[in-house]
Structures are given as C-alpha cells and as structure tokens.
Amino acid sequence: MMTAAIEMKGLRKAFGQHNVLDGIDLSVPAGSIFALLGPNGAGKTTIINILSTLVTPDSGSVRVAGHDITEKESVKRSISLTGQFAAVDEVLTAEENLRMIGRLSGLTKAEARIRAAELLEIFDLTASARKRVKTFSGGMRRRLDLALSLVVNRPILFLDEPTTGLDAQSRRALWDHIRQLARNGVTVFLTTQYLEEADQLADAIAVIAGGRVVAEGTADQLKSRIGGEVVELRDQQDEIIREIPAGSSIREVKKTIDELVLTAPEGSRINIRRPSMEDVFVALTTQEREESAI
Amino acid sequence: MIAQIKPAQSASVGATHAVFIQRSILHSVRNTEALIMAIMLPIMLMLLFTYVFGGALDPGGNYVNYVVPGIILLCAGFGSSSAAVDVAGDMTNGIIDRFRTMPIRSMSVIVGHVIASLARNLVATAVVFGLALLVGFRPSAGFVEWLAAVGVITLFILAITWLYAAIGLVAGSPSAASGYGFALLFLPYLSSAFVPTHTMPAWLRGVADNQPITPIIETIRGLLTGSPIHDSAYWAVGWCALILAGSYLWASWSFHRKAGRR
Structure with missing residues (x-):
C-alpha cells in the first residue's frame, strides 16, 4: 500500500507583507521521486525549509513521515537535507566531513570511518578524500553534499536545486545517484528550475508559481497541457x-x-x-x- | 549500489560537543594567518610596552610588572574576536542548515567555537607569561595565587568569547562581525591596564574605574604581584559572570531566532 511520505494542506507563509506561499496542497507517496518545478522566487526553497523544520509555517497542516511538522525531533530523525548552497565544511577534507556527520548521526568512530570510506568510493571521491573541500570543483562539492545526506539511512531526502550550476556530465552522474536512492525505497523531494530534470527523474511533478501550485501530474501529463x-x-x-x-x-x-x-x-x-x-x-x-x- | 545503513541512535550531547569542539580546533589550526597573528600579537605588544613605552612610563624599569595583566587581557580580547568571525562564517554558510535539520542540539556548533577560542587564548596567554618572564617579569604569586589568576583569566576569556559569539550571530556577515568586534578591543586602553586611573582626567577616570576591565586587571595584578586587590575580586567575578550569562542568553536567542533565515 502506498502511504504519503509528505502531506501539505493549505500551507501558507508570508515574510512581512509578501505572501511567499499562498495555500499549497501537495501529497508525495512514499518511495517516489517528486519534483517541485518553478522559477526563482516561486517559493520552492521556502517549502523545503518548512518541510525540513527550518522555517515555521503561518498556517496549514504539514506531515512528514507521519509526524506533524511541529514534532521537530521526530521529523529530523526521518529526513536529510541537501540545501541549495553546498552544505559542506570547506576547511575540512571530504573524509573529515563524512566522519563528522557520521559521528553527529550517532555512529561510533569506527562505524563513521568505515561509512566514510564506502561513500567516498560510491561517489567517486576516494582520490580526493584527503583534500580540503575548498579546492573541490562544483560537481565534486555536490557529490560530497549528497553523500553527507546519505551517511545514515533516512527515509526522506530533500534536495534543493541539486544540479544548479553543474555541467551536463556531473548532472547526469547525480541523476543516476538519485534514481538509485529511489530504487532503495527513499522518498526524494527535489526542487528544480529545469523541466528536463523533472522530466528525467520525477514520478510526479508539481509546478509552482507565485506561491501556488499551478499544475500537477506526471511529466507526460504536463507536456500535453503545454x-x-x-x-x-x-x-x-x-x-x-x-x-x-x-x-x-x-x-x-x-x-x-x-x-x-x-x-x-x-x-x-x-x-x-x-x-x-x-x-x-x-x-x-x-x-x-x-x-x-x- | 548505495549500501543502506541502519538508522542510528541520535548522537549523545557529549559526543555532539566533542565533534564540534574538534571541528573548531581543526578550523583554528588550519587558519594559518589567524594563528600566526594570535601568537605574534602578544609577543609584539609585550616587547612594545616593555621596551618602547616602559622606559617613559616607569624609568625604574619596573613597568613590566605593572603591564603584564593588561597585555593578557588585550590579547585575550583580540584572540576571542575571531570567534565572532568564525560564528558569522558558519551562519552564512549552507552547513548550518544541515546541522539544524539533524536530530542534535545544533547550538553545540557555537559551543565548539567558544571552546576552541578558549584553548587558543590560553595558549596565547601562556606565550605572554613565558615572554614576560624572559623580559624581567617577577611575580610574587604562590601556587594558589597563580591558580586563582589563571581562573580569573579563563573566566574572562570565556565571557568575552561568548560575547563575540553573540556578535557573530547577529552580524550579517563575517566582515561585519569583525567590524563590530573591533570596538570592544579599545576597552582595555580605557582602564587601569596600562596606566593607573588616577593619572587620567576626572571624567575619564569615572569611566575607567567603573568599567569591567579595571577590576579584572586589578584582581589579576594583585594575585600575581601582590598589589592591593580590595573589593576588585568580587567586581571582577561579578562582571565576568554577568557578561557570560548575558552573552549566552543573547547568543541562544539569536541562534534560534535566525533559524532558516540567511
């Protein structure tokens, strides 16, 4: 049976006088890839920030992994976030970043070390494991960023514009990783400005503009409307x-x-x-x- | 194939703090320019005040015994100010969102910076003491007085570092944090750190005698060289505790208020 991993009803948020989200209703089935498509300023990042407990909504009900969004600790145990700005520590090396997040996620030192080595291998970063992240290219940073979100298994993964600024090759490599995650049962909620990205990855797409959902459906359904x-x-x-x-x-x-x-x-x-x-x-x-x- | 790892127990508060302290110390060690400055500045100030100003201020050559506590506080103020820059840097980087969305007490990231700053400044303090002894500092303190003096210095560094951390949290950027922090560095000059306050004009003396640095200086000086302390010790500990508590509350409040806003 498909259950909803993420549910939003009547979600509203204003910053000052500006209504960023003006009544959003969305439901994301567990184990699917869901893309939120929209231009800059449409409210995509605000939705991700609300779902990941960073921002409190003004009104509406939001459930993530079966928990109301106000139960922050339970929600945090079910999610990981790869934000729009690479959330990596530039002063540390790739390996140190992974071990740090491993330790913070409750792994022992030994477990964190083993897990770091595995993820470096999977994301093709083993050769640069001991280099400081400051020296990394955009693609390497993004791969490390995604690896950091996968140190422990969280059922829901948020990706805020995961491939913005990447070249075509790095973008495809990242897409493969994201598809693999969904095959393993992770619910992926991503935002993007690229129609092609939503088309390639997502089981379902919602188009938002001006803080409202203007269309919803599969890639084919949307294209036929356009x-x-x-x-x-x-x-x-x-x-x-x-x-x-x-x-x-x-x-x-x-x-x-x-x-x-x-x-x-x-x-x-x-x-x-x-x-x-x-x-x-x-x-x-x-x-x-x-x-x-x- | 991405292997799956079982959802772990959340990290304990102790482990979280240990990880963040280790992280901040690595940051300190790898920021070579700041580290060199943190060690060089005390050395330069010590030599400057002893050999350049010292002769004029006390022709007897005894100025070094007067000025050591002042230089320690001046250096501690300078050394702690980098906590503001470090904290502001973290708050404007995406990594803070990752920490905030993990099931940990994310404020520990600030604690990490504070403890690393404390460690850095205690090393700088040791350098000042070592150099001071080389250029003629002759303290009269016994073991207990030394312990008390180091205790007061530690408390001062802790208090001022939390103050800088709070400044780093409210500043919009690392360079703004650095700018705000700069103003605090003048406080030791308006105290009894370098000259006795009775040599100042009356209006300035009122400021100097009643600001936090003066009783802290008088307490450390008294403990190390046996000059009279009077009630300075109570004022010193009281001021430090007040700054510490106020800054900690200000920092926590700012940290939580800033959630999700960058």
Whole structure:
C-alpha cells in the first residue's frame, strides 16, 4: 500500500507583507521521486525549509513521515537535507566531513570511518578524500553534499536545486545517484528550475508559481497541457520576432509554417524547438488566470 | 549500489560537543594567518610596552610588572574576536542548515567555537607569561595565587568569547562581525591596564574605574604581584559572570531566532 511520505494542506507563509506561499496542497507517496518545478522566487526553497523544520509555517497542516511538522525531533530523525548552497565544511577534507556527520548521526568512530570510506568510493571521491573541500570543483562539492545526506539511512531526502550550476556530465552522474536512492525505497523531494530534470527523474511533478501550485501530474501529463513544438520566427539580425506554439505532430507544425510563410517578412528564418521552462510557465500561469477569471 | 545503513541512535550531547569542539580546533589550526597573528600579537605588544613605552612610563624599569595583566587581557580580547568571525562564517554558510535539520542540539556548533577560542587564548596567554618572564617579569604569586589568576583569566576569556559569539550571530556577515568586534578591543586602553586611573582626567577616570576591565586587571595584578586587590575580586567575578550569562542568553536567542533565515 502506498502511504504519503509528505502531506501539505493549505500551507501558507508570508515574510512581512509578501505572501511567499499562498495555500499549497501537495501529497508525495512514499518511495517516489517528486519534483517541485518553478522559477526563482516561486517559493520552492521556502517549502523545503518548512518541510525540513527550518522555517515555521503561518498556517496549514504539514506531515512528514507521519509526524506533524511541529514534532521537530521526530521529523529530523526521518529526513536529510541537501540545501541549495553546498552544505559542506570547506576547511575540512571530504573524509573529515563524512566522519563528522557520521559521528553527529550517532555512529561510533569506527562505524563513521568505515561509512566514510564506502561513500567516498560510491561517489567517486576516494582520490580526493584527503583534500580540503575548498579546492573541490562544483560537481565534486555536490557529490560530497549528497553523500553527507546519505551517511545514515533516512527515509526522506530533500534536495534543493541539486544540479544548479553543474555541467551536463556531473548532472547526469547525480541523476543516476538519485534514481538509485529511489530504487532503495527513499522518498526524494527535489526542487528544480529545469523541466528536463523533472522530466528525467520525477514520478510526479508539481509546478509552482507565485506561491501556488499551478499544475500537477506526471511529466507526460504536463507536456500535453503545454502542447508540442514552438516555432520561432527570426529576422535577419537573428532577433526573435514571434514565437508560435505549434502542436506536436508534423502536420500541425507544417500548417503553422505554411501560415507564417504568407506573412513573414523577406529574409526571415525559422527555428523549431521544444517548449522551454518559460513557455511552461507562460502557458500554465495564463491558463490559471483564465480559469480563475471564469 | 548505495549500501543502506541502519538508522542510528541520535548522537549523545557529549559526543555532539566533542565533534564540534574538534571541528573548531581543526578550523583554528588550519587558519594559518589567524594563528600566526594570535601568537605574534602578544609577543609584539609585550616587547612594545616593555621596551618602547616602559622606559617613559616607569624609568625604574619596573613597568613590566605593572603591564603584564593588561597585555593578557588585550590579547585575550583580540584572540576571542575571531570567534565572532568564525560564528558569522558558519551562519552564512549552507552547513548550518544541515546541522539544524539533524536530530542534535545544533547550538553545540557555537559551543565548539567558544571552546576552541578558549584553548587558543590560553595558549596565547601562556606565550605572554613565558615572554614576560624572559623580559624581567617577577611575580610574587604562590601556587594558589597563580591558580586563582589563571581562573580569573579563563573566566574572562570565556565571557568575552561568548560575547563575540553573540556578535557573530547577529552580524550579517563575517566582515561585519569583525567590524563590530573591533570596538570592544579599545576597552582595555580605557582602564587601569596600562596606566593607573588616577593619572587620567576626572571624567575619564569615572569611566575607567567603573568599567569591567579595571577590576579584572586589578584582581589579576594583585594575585600575581601582590598589589592591593580590595573589593576588585568580587567586581571582577561579578562582571565576568554577568557578561557570560548575558552573552549566552543573547547568543541562544539569536541562534534560534535566525533559524532558516540567511
């Protein structure tokens, strides 16, 4: 039976006059990968901070691993957090970081040492184990950061923009680690600005904008709501003149281009691309505005 | 394959403190510039006050016996101020969120910095005493007086370090913490640390006689060299206890208030 690892109902939070979260309802089944997709300032980090006990919500009910969020100690025993800024100690070495977190998680010195060696191996950091983290690349830092969250087995893992700033190769390596965790039964709750990341990893996606959930579903469900290809019309200086959503079939794309040919200025060019994150937001947030207007 | 490890018992309070103290000491040892400064400054001040100012202030060459407690407090103030920078550094780094979301008493991270600062400053104090003896410091203290003097110095370092830790917690950044902390470093100059307060203008004397540093200096000086202490000892311990308690409460309050805000 699938039970909810994380449940939010009517979650609200304001900082001063600014409503960061304006009534969030979400449910995340245990053992799944859940992606919270949204632009900067949408409230993603605030949700992660509330779920991980760092920030107290103004109203609404939140349950994490079956505990109300106000039972902080019980919640903390069920979660680990990899925040947006690499939560590593730069002065210490990779190995010292892992052993420190091991000791703080209740392992004995010997257990912490063995666990550190295992995780260094898994995350391909053994060669740099004795180097100070200050000298690490962004990808190495992120791998260590994730390793630190896995020192002991917590059923729920929060990842706040885990691959922001990473190159494509490091991003893929991190994705593999995250998938592996979910196969082992860990519930992964991650935030991202990248549609592709949510698409690649998540069993379910919620899109948030302006502190509200504007869409929810699997990657395929969301894409079908946004539509297919986008045709860009560019002038001779390569500046975009128009962007036209064109559906997903060849027939629909051809029809769009045929219509464009009639009106496009001499010398203009076209480019066909997949919908970008911005298109998603434009589509979803306009839809939401139209729906609420009715 | 990522092996799974059984959820462990939470770390005990003792183990948590031990880990954070070890961490802060490693930080201290690896911050080479700050470590060199912490050792060099006492040496330079000791030599400066003995050989440059000493001759003018006391042509008899006895100034070293007067000035040692002042230099120790000045150095302790300087050495502890790095606690503000260390704490502010931690609070502006992502690692604090990791500690806060673990089932531990996360305030221990501050305790770690305080204990490491205490250790650093006691080493610096030992350096001052060693050098002072070399340049002519001749204390009259017996074992008990030495023990009491070191006790007062330890209490002072502990109190001022917690004060700096609290400053580090409320400061927005390590450089701001360093700036706020700087103001405190002038207090020893406005006390009986370097010249007797009766040589100051009346209005300044009122400030100097009634600020915490003067009774602490008089107590340490009395214990080491046998000068009269009067009621300074009570004032010294009282001031230290007050600063310690106030700073600890201020630090805890700031630590919890700052949760989740960066």
